[in-house]
Amino acid sequence: MIDLKLIEQLTNAFGVSGCEGEVRNIVRKHITKNVDQIRVDALGNLIAYKKASGAKPGAKKTKVMLAAHMDEVGLMVTSIDKSGFLQFDKVGGVDNRVLLAKKVLVGKDKIPGVIGSKAIHLIARKGEHKKVSPHSDLSIDIGATSQEDAQKFVSPGDYVMFDTKFEDWGKTLKAKAFDDRIGCYMIIELLKERYPFDIYAAFTTQEEVGLRGGRVAAYKDEPDMAFILEGTGAGDMPQPKERDESLVPGLGLGPVITIMDRSVFCDQGLVKLLTDTAKTNRIPHQIKRPGIGGTDAGRIHLSKGGVPSVVLAIPSRYIHSPVCLSSKKDIENGLKLMRLALNKVK
Numbered sequence: 001m002i003d004l005k006l007i008e009q010l011t012n013a014f015g016v017s018g019c020e021g022e023v024r025n026i027v028r029k030h031i032t033k034n035v036d037q038i039r040v041d042a043l044g045n046l047i048a049y050k051k052a053s054g055a056k057p058g059a060k061k062t063k064v065m066l067a068a069h070m071d072e073v074g075l076m077v078t079s080i081d082k083s084g085f086l087q088f089d090k091v092g093g094v095d096n097r098v099l100l101a102k103k104v105l106v107g108k109d110k111i112p113g114v115i116g117s118k119a120i121h122l123i124a125r126k127g128e129h130k131k132v133s134p135h136s137d138l139s140i141d142i143g144a145t146s147q148e149d150a151q152k153f154v155s156p157g158d159y160v161m162f163d164t165k166f167e168d169w170g171k172t173l174k175a176k177a178f179d180d181r182i183g184c185y186m187i188i189e190l191l192k193e194r195y196p197f198d199i200y201a202a203f204t205t206q207e208e209v210g211l212r213g214g215r216v217a218a219y220k221d222e223p224d225m226a227f228i229l230e231g232t233g234a235g236d237m238p239q240p241k242e243r244d245e246s247l248v249p250g251l252g253l254g255p256v257i258t259i260m261d262r263s264v265f266c267d268q269g270l271v272k273l274l275t276d277t278a279k280t281n282r283i284p285h286q287i288k289r290p291g292i293g294g295t296d297a298g299r300i301h302l303s304k305g306g307v308p309s310v311v312l313a314i315p316s317r318y319i320h321s322p323v324c325l326s327s328k329k330d331i332e333n334g335l336k337l338m339r340l341a342l343n344k345v346k
């Protein structure tokens with residue numbers, strides 16, 4: 001069984017890259033009783049330490065890092081125009097096509113706004129509707145009547161997140177930020193158990209803007225290996241022209257193991273550990289199409305003298321948009337696979 005209440009809290013939380021405090025507080029609240037130490041580093045990464053079971057003082061134990069990023073893609077207010085409309089920049093990989101006519105929340109006070117879209121009968125004659133508007137042509141409308149009015153509620157530098165509420169659709173969940181609150185959720189669950197090795201659980205920051213938190217997360221503790229838990233894009237929506245390529249990975253077909261992406265060649269021993277564990281225990285799983293995307297593994301495996309790393313991800317349709325879908329079964333199977341695999345680590 002998965003804790004839907006906690007997934008709801010995590011995915012509804014405000015956590016655009018560089019503004020992960022709300023997510024960090026939820027994580028801290030849920031892990032405090034299950035770990036031995038918590039620290040927050042200069043970049044905002046929360047790193048929790050859980051001592052090995054039966055650890056004798058001074059005995060050298062294997063150090064295993066579990067990592068997931070707390071941040072999500074979003075926007076940032078850059079200026080307020082004379083009429084009170086907000087101009088914005090993108091934070092992380094947001095496709096301009098998903099911006100139009102979306103509800104957003106602005107700043108710490110979560111001021112509601114919408115990204116306006118001109119009505120089709122105003123633009124069809126000029127053919128404007130056939131082009132994708134760059135984000136610099138769009139504005140956020142918070143209903144302010146003037147620049148001064150908007151300034152009472154919003155300032156340049158305020159973060160903006162999509163206004164999406166978690167929904168349970170039975171087999172499928174809808175939310176924003178499954179990438180990577182699912183990874184955060186899974187680590188919170190895994191920390192409920194004690195293992196015969198030391199655990200360093202890193203909840204990292206600023207992954208979506210270039211794996212920045214992950215770059216320093218492993219430096220101090222020098223783990224012997226790292227498991228990076230992620231949300232990854234599913235490709236199983238209808239795309240007739242690219243059908244063959246679009247099917248991998250699919251929702252409900254199991255957690256996804258990375259062999260290689262743009263940021264890392266995963267450690268072959270750890271890939272084998274995950275695939276063998278899945279096969280032996282008949283846990284459905286998928287292999288990520290090589291060469292796509294990048295994760296914190298890209299930085300963590302290069303930390304200090306190098307850290308053997310592997311990525312296990314839960315597929316999510318429409319990733320990096322306000323309407324992501326993930327399968328409850330995939331989350332359950334991801335957790336099952338991680339628990340069984342960790343029990344084989346020496």
Ligand SMILES: [Zn+2]
Pocket residue numbers: 069179180207230231295
């Ligand atoms: Zn991610």
